[in-house]
Amino acid sequence: MMRTLRASGAGLGVLILLAALALAAWFLSWSRFAPLPQRSGRLVLPGLHAAVSVRRDARGIPYVRAGSLHDVYEAQGYLEGQARLFQMDVLRRFVGGRLAEIFGKGALGVDIVHRDIGGAALAQAIYDRAAPPERLALDAYAQGVNAAIARGPLPPEFKVLLYRPAPWRPQDSILCGLATVIDLTHAWNQIALRQAIDVALGAQAAQALYPITDPAYDAPLLGRPAPVTAMPPLRAAGSARGGGDALRIALRLPRAAALEASNEWAVGGAQTRAGRALLANDPHLDYTVPMVWYALALRAPGLDAVGVSLPGTPGIILGHNAHIAWGATNGTVSTVTLYRERVGRDARGDPTYLDPQTRRWVPMGARVERIAVRAGRAVVFTRRSTRHGFIVVDGSGTPTPYAAAWVAERDPRSPLEPFLRLDRAATLEEALDILRRYPGPPQNFVLADDRGRVAYHLAGSIPDDGVWGTRAVDGSRVVDAWRGYVPFDALPHVAPSRTAIVFTANNRMYGAGYRYRLTDAFGPPYRAARIRALLHARGLVTVRAMERLQLDDYSAPELELVRDALAAVRRHPRAAGNVRDQRLLERWEGRFDGSSRAATLAFDLRVAAERDFAVAVLGPALGQAWLDDAGALALVPLLRALRERPRGWFADGDGDGLLLRALREAEAAAGAVPPAWGSAGATPLHHPLAKLGMTLFDPGVIPGWGDAYTVKVQTPVYGQSFRAVWEPGAWDRGGMTLPLGESGRPRSPHYRDLLQSWTAGALAPLTLDGPAAAASASSALLLVPAS
Incomplete structure (x- = not known):
């Protein structure tokens, strides 16, 4: 999941003038001046009301015990400030639009986009409206972070980049929380691109390219599969004629990386061997260094x-308490309405728009933002808005005719507060009542309790605008497309039950007869279909079975594509390519395990086929933009077109020519001897400073195992960010594993120590009681108030 930390690296390349100083600081920091924070003994922490104990297990995961909520959150802030301060600073700068202050003009485009979104103003508005319990957590956490900054030592990245972090404010924690809101929000840029495809090729073609599901694999949690409209004949294939202004604008917008995915499922006690409920969760986020999550226990x-x-951010986001466990996957539903405004200028040259209520030209709202730029002049950016929302800017910061109405801006409520309350919920009913007030980004929540029950609910504010992100609304005619939010009780859900099996994998979760569309396109259903099939096929479920399912590396859709290509070879033997490679593919069983050479060919075949399909249908520029936007969704229309063979989608009518060409391209990409997937599909892990050639902080490589369509998701950019299996009431029988290490400090023994066990697929317990006192006495830390 995180586009945020991806983007932060973009500005590092502009620090060429500082490179010599930075390199000198690097070596000094690494060799002599990078001491580690105090991890044991007695330490004074100003602001505490009483002593707080911190014990760590063998993985360096801290177990915090405090006498008050204030003290436990202050201690959490201190520990996370010790371990992850540079990551936290980059994150607050990213959302607040302040990366260029550190990384120079190369980060200016990212800053403009986030000043346009208004992250800093939104964080302030949320803090101003926060209830006392949330303010207590935010204020205490900030105290702890500031104590870590003041006490030091600072992480070496600050020496390398020659700056000192500013004091931490409670609003900065909200900014960090908003990073996930931005990451998981249905992007306005994606709606604009779909609008351009709609204008160019027609609404039915746009719907086919942004499918709500693949009907051959549809796996709704609720009800029977709903019918899906057949793919329509295609007009003007490859040329995208008629896109006009909408196309030109869409191609100028920053590319919005496709949303990452996640898996979760829960099985009621009546369906498990132990008679207790089981819950599994593995969110799929960007492989960042350090990793996205920080594991800990709070008491x-x-x-x-x-x-x-x-x-x-304070609190536990995903995990369990003494009575319930919970997991989440992105709902992939629409929370943005995009308006196409009629724009103009007044006599002074200031921008105006046609107000749909008064039918008069009125001035746009304006807020001037000054963006500091390291080693350069400050840039003044004017944020424009209409009655509908903020004006979307393109990649150069130029305003477009689009305005975005966004739930987070229109109804600024904290995404953190419900998790702070969920941490303390005693029953599933209490947890579901908390989720009733969860603002978003909308998530599929699965829950399990120590009474053997499981439940599911989609939660978050979803505007009922009637378009669901499928197109832009005419802003000159529509005052407000929103007809309120979809009621919580009307969102897809499964009530607490001992017999239920619930699962989601970003797919369409509802079946036939459901009232609300919710989105333009859910994630592909392939992982959900596999999860459902294995859960229902294995009899009584165990913890070990849940673990194995999280590591499942079978890809049904890519096996289907390989078989289509091999069938095309049999129909056109003279066009056949490398016979040895084709024999490899004929023996392939759809597994992306590390030893498979056929998996490498299958991956290259899919990538080539998707690329050739996109160019054939949309032309080079729009085709590449669609591929960037669609991500894993791109395979769905390709497979459907090969099955249904609608007129106009393939030059030869049946797709054989495209498949044969893609197979030749795959053979060329794989080389004379295709490498095993363990190396070809490997994910290199890079610290952000690797952009300056500083690779000593790079922790290593995750060998290839799984891909984007297997339950065990792993791609070159994102994958499983943790794997957890919980058995409520017997917490020591499940556990959690993480891919890298707890600390963000390269010299820490816990910087990369979990990489080997992650690669092996091991799961380690993560219980409420934590390590035995005797075993952890040497690493115990006692935080005490100032006298």
Whole structure:
């Protein structure tokens, strides 16, 4: 999941003038001046009300025990500030639009986009409206981070980049929380691109290219599969004629990386061997260095929770407490309405728009933002808005005719507060009531309790605008497309039950007869179909079976594509390419395991076929933009077109020519001897400073195992960010594993120590009680108030 940390690296390349100083600082920092923070003994932490104990397990995961909620959150802020301060600083700068202050003009485009979104103003508005319990957590956490900054030592990245972090504010934690909101929001740029395809090729073609599901694999949690309209004949294939202004604007917008995915499922106690409920969750986010999550346990009066936090924010986001466990996957639903405004200028040259209510030209709202740029002049950016929302800017910061109405801006409520309350929920009913007030980004929540029950609910504010992100609304005619939010009780859900099996994998979760569309396109259903099939096929479920399912590396859709290509070879033997490679593919069983050479060919075949399909249908420029936007969704229309063979989608009518060409391209890409997938599909892990050639902080490589369509998701950019299996009531029988290490400090023994066990697929317990006191006495840390 995180586009945020991807983008932060973009500005590093502009620091050429500082490279010599930075390299000198690097070596000094690494060799002599990079001490580690105090991890044991007695340490004074100003602001505490009483002593707080911190014990760590063998993985360096801290177990915090405090006498009050204030103290437990202050201690959390201190520990995360010790371990992840540079990551946290980059994150708050990213959302607040302040990366260029550190990384120079190369980060200016990212800053303009986020000043346009208004992250800093939104964080302030949320803090101003926060209830006292959330303010307590935010304020205490900020105290802890500031104590870590003041006490030091600072992480070496600050020496390398020659700056000192500013004091941490409570609003900065909200900025860090908003990073996930931005990452998981249905992007306005994606709606604009679909609008351009709609104008160019027609609404039915746009719907086929942004499918709500693949009907051959549809796996709704609720009800029977709903019918899907057949792919339509295609007009003007390859030329995208008629796109006009909408096409030109869409191609100028920053490319919005496709949303990452996640898996989750839960099985009621009546369906498990132990008679207790089981829950599994593996969110799929960007492989960042350090990793996205920070694992810890928090205990204070009324709070006993363990799991992972997002560094920079208080509380446990995903995990369990003494009675319930919970997991989440992105709902992939629409939370943005895009308006196409009629724009003009007044006599002074200031921008105006046609107000749909008064039918008069009125001035746009304006807010001037000054963006500091390291080693350059400050840039003044004017954020424009209409009655509908903020004006979307293109990649150069130029305003477009589009305005975005966004749930987070229109109804600024904290995404953190529900998780702070969920950490303390005692029953599934209480947890579901908390989720009723969860603002978003909309998530599929699965829950399990120590009574053997499981439940599911889609939660978050989803505007009922009637378009669901399929097109832009005419802003000159529509005052407000929103007809309120979809009621919580009307969102897809499964009530607490001992017999239920619930699952989601970003797919369409509802079946025939459901009232609301919710989105233009859910994620592909392939992982959900596999999860459903294996859960229902294995009899009584166990923890070990859940673990194995999380590591499943079978890809049904790519096996289907390989078989289509081999069938095309049999129909056209004279056009056949490398016979040895084709024999490899004929023996392939759809597994992306590390030893498979056929998996490498299958991957290259899919990539080539998707690329050739996109160019054939949309032309080079729009085709590449669609591929960038669609991500894993791109395979769905390709497979459907090969099955249904609608007129106009293939030059030869049946797709054989495209498949044969893609097979030749795959053979060329794989080389004379295709490498095993363990190396070809490997994910290199790079610290952001690798952009300056500083690779000593790079922790290593995750060997290839799984791909974008297997339950065990792994791609060159993102994959499983943790794997957790919980058995409520027997917490020591499940556990959690993470891909890298707890610390963000390269010299820490816990910087990369989990990489080997992650690669092996091992799962380690993560319980409320934590390590035995005797075993962890040498690493115990006692935080005490100032006298």
